[in-house]
Amino acid sequence: MNSFFEDMKLSALKSELPLRSKLHAISIESDINSALEYLDSEKLILAPVLDHSGKYSYIIGVHDLVYYCISDIESIDEIKLISDKESLPKLNHKIHQMIEMKPKEYFMLEHVDSNDSVKKALELLSKGNHKVFVNDQDKNSWLLSQHDMIIYLNNHPEIVSESVKKLTMKSLGFSEREITSQDSNASAFSVLKSLVSFELTAMPLLDGESGRIVGNFSTSDLIGMDAVMIQELALTARQFLDEKDARGAGHPVTVEESATVAEVLVLLAYSGAHRVWIADSNKMPMGVVAMTDLLTTILSEVS
CATH class of the missing domain: 3.10.580.10 (CBS-domain)
Structure with missing residues (x-):
């Protein structure tokens, strides 16, 4: 290659x-x-x-x-x-x-x-x-x-190469990352501030009681914003995404740490997501793998 x-x-x-x-x-x-x-x-x-x-x-x-x-x-x-x-x-x-x-x-x-x-x-x-x-x-x-x-x-x-495609999220260390998240009941305003503060393009939304991943807030959910719609940032993140004319569905794409590079490539290619959250079988967050991570992994084989 x-x-x-x-x-x-x-x-x-x-x-x-x-x-x-x-x-x-x-x-x-x-x-x-x-x-x-x-x-x-x-x-x-x-x-x-x-x-x-x-x-x-x-x-x-x-x-x-x-x-x-x-x-x-x-x-x-x-x-x-x-x-x-x-x-x-x-x-x-x-x-x-x-x-x-x-x-x-x-x-x-x-x-x-x-x-x-x-x-x-x-x-x-x-x-x-x-x-x-x-x-x-x-x-x-x-x-x-x-x-x-x-x-x-x-x-x-x-x-x-087959050896790279078979690498798992666990073996690459992506399932042991600290990720920035927000309660799904936090305001969309506070979630946006966090995204900008940490220079992120998305973060998972968690259930306030169980801590499970229940949503995804990303920059694509802001498409269509104008002066009137900016008012909607006062809603909770979940409400913001659930609005009739919301900018995006906010559905999180998740995999378990056993997922391979090949499997995540398919998900990113067809889901429209720019990252995949890594969670356990109960949807508890463990880490994240973004397009940048996969391209870096593949590039390491080239260099």
């Missing part, structure tokens, strides 16, 4: 992936509200930002936008008072104002060229970058995501 990832070019990989739609991007001069509306209309969690020089230098997520708007709010009562754009002034702020509030590398979008090897992109994705920008001067530039690589590897099982 070593030579496969080193020899295969990203231009060749592109032809093996689902048909690419146009590159969806947000101008650095757009306001926060317009960016939220655009992500909702395209059903996107993340989108690159076109800067003043005409380059795609940054990438932002719906959770970044929502949290930026409410970052000065400290209580649920304040959330409940939000009723329109006028009651949430930061919705009118520009994207560059939000970007300037963080270290430059926080929103940085990594770039590769279409003639680069798949291994180069895999190395960047295995470092936690959810997407990398692929420059293609002859054709349309595009984004390669962790999910793209997971789907490709699942569709071409011969690429990954």
Whole structure:
């Protein structure tokens, strides 16, 4: 497999992936509200930002936008008072104002060229970058995501050695990780604050009495948020996900620690989840395995 990832070019990989739609991007001069509306209309969690020089230098997520708007709010009562754009002034702020509030590398979008090897992109994705920008001067530039690589590897099982595919979550140490979780009765507001504070994209929701995993709160559940819907962050996390027009179902994807790399690859490829919670037979949380972890495991075989 070593030579496969080193020899295969990203231009060749592109032809093996689902048909690419146009590159969806947000101008650095757009306001926060317009960016939220655009992500909702395209059903996107993340989108690159076109800067003043005409380059795609940054990438932002719906959770970044929502949290930026409410970052000065400290209580649920304040959330409940939000009723329109006028009651949430930061919705009118520009994207560059939000970007300037963080270290430059926080929103940085990594770039590769279409003639680069798949291994180069895999190395960047295995470092936690959810997407990398692929420059293609002859054709349309595009984004390669962790999910793209997971789907490709699942569709071409011969690429990954049998020894790696048989590794279990326990043998890799993923079932002994400390994970950040929240009570399902905690407010969606507090869950979002935790996600941003720990720089996570999801966390399991636990039953307050048994401690079992009963839900999953992720950044994708924020798609469709606007000034009025931000009020719903005052609901409990479970209620927020159960609302008639909720952004996502919030169903957790779980496996036991005996699950193998091959089995988790299938789950991540087809479930739409970006991570799988590891739990015991009673759904008590034990650990987590994310796309980053699987790509790192597979990359270790290449290096």
